[in-house]
Amino acid sequence: MRLGFVSAGAAQGLVAKVAAGNGVEVAGSFGAVGAMLEKFDSGEACDVVILTRAQIAHLASKGTVVESSVADLGAAPTAIAVRAGATAPKVSDGPSLRLALLAADAIYFPDPAKATAGIHFAKVIDQLGLGAELAARIRTFPNGTAAMKAMGEAAGHPIGCTQATEILAVPSVRLVAPLPTGFDLATVYTAAVNARASHRAQAEAFVKALTGAESLAARRAAGFE
Secondary structure: OOEEEEHHHHHHHHHHHHHHHHHEEEEEEEEHHHHHHHHHHHOOOOOOEEEEEHHHHHHHOOEEEOOOEEEEEEEEEEEEEEOOOOOOOOOHHHHHHHHHHHHHOOEEEEOOOHHHHHHHHHHHHHOOHHHHHHHHHHEEEEHHHHHHHHOOOOOOEEEEEEEHHHHHHOOOOOEEEOOOOOOOOOOEEEEEEOOOOHHHHHHHHEEEEEEEHHHHHHHHHHHHO
C-alpha cells in the first residue's frame, strides 16, 4: 500500500520506520511546517497530514482533516547538534550556549521564516545578543534535515540547531542537548487523515499505528517526548 503524506520534516524518520514495519510505501512531501501547510492548503494530494498540534486543530475546525483521526505523535524539543565525532560543547545555560555559538565558524539551522525550529532559533540568537556578530556565519536551509545533512558534510567547527527528531535521523551529526531552560521549545506534532484522502481506511489505520501504544518505543527512539 502506498500512502501520500504532507508532513513536518520532524516526523519523517518516524514515518519511514513505522511505514517499513507495516508494509506501507511512503510518498509525498516532508519539510518546514509553514511550507507544508501551504502545500496542503493549496490542495496537494495526500492521505495523511502531520503538522503542529495548533495547525492540525485549525484544519480540523475547517473540516479539511478528519477530526476523529487526529492524534499526537509527541513533543519534539529544539536541540543543539554537532557533527558526528565532534566534541559536544556545553550548552546547559544561556552563557554556555552563547560561548558555544561564538566558538563555531558556521551555524546551521532551518528556514527562519517557515520552519518551527528556525523561527525559534533565530529569536534565540537575537535573545543572546548575537544577531550581528553571527550574521556572516549563519547557514539556513529549507528544513532541518537539509540543514543537518549540510552540517554533517561541512569542514571546520560548525554547530547546528533543529528539532531533536531531525538530528537523530541524520547519521552524520549527533545530538548534544535540547536548548537550555529559558531558550527551550518543545513542539507537539499531530497527525490526521486528509478529508480528501484517496485511501481513507488505510490512512486511518496508519495514523493509529503511528501514534498508538505499539509505536511508543519507536517515537521515543526518534526523539519524541
